[in-house]
Amino acid sequence: MKRDVFQAIADPTRRAILLLIATQALTPNTLAEEFDISRQAVSKHIKILNECELLEQQKVGREIFYQLKIDKMKEIDQWLEQFRQLWEDRFNQLDELLITIKNKQHGK
Amino acid sequence: MKRDVFQAIADPTRRAILLLIATQALTPNTLAEEFDISRQAVSKHIKILNECELLEQQKVGREIFYQLKIDKMKEIDQWLEQFRQLWEDRFNQLDELLITIKNKQHGK
DNA sequence: AATTTGCGAAACCGATTGGTTGCACTTATA
């Protein structure tokens, strides 16, 4: 099945998983303890994240440690880039407005 | 129905709509011309985007112009912020490595 | 006044989602 990273982060459980494995590698069992769903349900989420190339895995004995592979997350950032100019522009406009109204310096 | 911005951007058609209305206000009919789906299908997407507070609307006669309200998009950016440090760290590590290996400047 | 246009809402539909349970396979442990 063809999925993309936007679909991957659409589910709140998957977003939570991504946060948990961002800085440490965890096994499905360990992850499942963090949620109110079965170990198999977590495995299905892992499978989806894996298909989106968001995971690195390392097998140690019968355990499999999953960790976030950060690269694909940049795709979200790149997509946002198209809009970032908009809110920065708006911020700059506000900034100029403030400068115009009060013509003295302030902390920010 | 309770939806969030991550669900809003999960669908490719909705992402395309968001881009189209980022810099100009458009009507559902105009938007529908851009896609191979019915005007009503576009309206359903608009409804979802509206529930996520991603839209501003202005009624002109019998037409309704929709435009992107940028604020909620920042939520995605804020969520990404949690991970941004990770790939910046990795970039910095790579940067230092390059500096260590070759101690002269190069074009990139 | 009658008709056309633009829109949202509702009913319907097949496909997908996110969960479950059960099972099979591999690896450790008794």
Next chain:
DNA sequence: TATAAGTGCAACCAATCGGTTTCGCAAATT
């Protein structure tokens, strides 16, 4: 060697998704 532990996969299920068609209503046009 038998048993337990860790995992992935498949079958199943109710709910949701993304599309359609039909309809009703308000605003413009004839």
